[in-house]
Amino acid sequence: MTKRGRRLSAVAVLAVVCFSGPGGPKVIRTASDLGPLPADRYDYTPQDYQRSQRASALLVRQCMAERGYADFPLDPRYPSDPAVVTAVSTDYGALDLATARRWGYGWDPAKPLALRPKGRRMTDAEYADFPACGVEANRRLMRGIDLERDWLYATARAIEVDKAVKRDPRLRAAWDVWSHCVAEQGFTRYPDPVAAYTDTDWQRDGDGNTRHTRRERSTAVADVTCKRRHHTAELWHTVRAQKQAVDIARHRDRYDAGLRALRTYRTTIAEVLRKLG
Numbered sequence: 001m002t003k004r005g006r007r008l009s010a011v012a013v014l015a016v017v018c019f020s021g022p023g024g025p026k027v028i029r030t031a032s033d034l035g036p037l038p039a040d041r042y043d044y045t046p047q048d049y050q051r052s053q054r055a056s057a058l059l060v061r062q063c064m065a066e067r068g069y070a071d072f073p074l075d076p077r078y079p080s081d082p083a084v085v086t087a088v089s090t091d092y093g094a095l096d097l098a099t100a101r102r103w104g105y106g107w108d109p110a111k112p113l114a115l116r117p118k119g120r121r122m123t124d125a126e127y128a129d130f131p132a133c134g135v136e137a138n139r140r141l142m143r144g145i146d147l148e149r150d151w152l153y154a155t156a157r158a159i160e161v162d163k164a165v166k167r168d169p170r171l172r173a174a175w176d177v178w179s180h181c182v183a184e185q186g187f188t189r190y191p192d193p194v195a196a197y198t199d200t201d202w203q204r205d206g207d208g209n210t211r212h213t214r215r216e217r218s219t220a221v222a223d224v225t226c227k228r229r230h231h232t233a234e235l236w237h238t239v240r241a242q243k244q245a246v247d248i249a250r251h252r253d254r255y256d257a258g259l260r261a262l263r264t265y266r267t268t269i270a271e272v273l274r275k276l277g
Contacts, residue, residue, distance in 0.1 A: 029096040034237040038244040042154035055269045056137045058276040063133035073119030092233040093193030100220035106210035145261045153258030174235045181226035187219045
């Protein structure tokens, strides 16, 4: 058997193990369709972010009121609108075929990722005191947490775990199969799906969106089609899950301390929302 044949066999075997089930393989459109990962319970969630933003805004408003700004808004605009730059990231590259066909590696410009503040503009006097109140609010939310040792430990470990994932021979074989598939359709032979997603040819603007050119959209369609054909994202997710489980077992005490810090943070946020929200 050739080297490429062995790689294909390894990928196929893992795909059968991971993706066969009573309902058969399902179509993956978003990363959440792949299911939870072992490290998820130790990490900051989108809901945590939303609740923390609300709690921080309430604390800032309270602080500003104490400084004499009784009607300070919860969602203030700056005295002049700053440029908005959105950092675009992806765990597995493009996954949704309909989005790939319409928007390539970007999204509907009518639905921006970054929402602008809806409150009134701060006055210059308010703007001068606003940073100090932001620092005070953050200090309040982080009360009782060792920021150096425990805060978001899983997030810090994710960098090292991701390096191990990318070195895994099963994943590298899967990427090779995916890459060959994309190239066979007449597109660039990218080393992995993230390289396709982040290709500078897509000319992302400051908000992270792309130009949605015909070649970009066609490339994205080939990308997603090959992922579905070869179960690339599912295999990638499985390798990540395995590496995370190993890392958690090796550093159990640190992960548990990080989880306690996260729970402390959530308790503080709930307290602020209960009292001020």
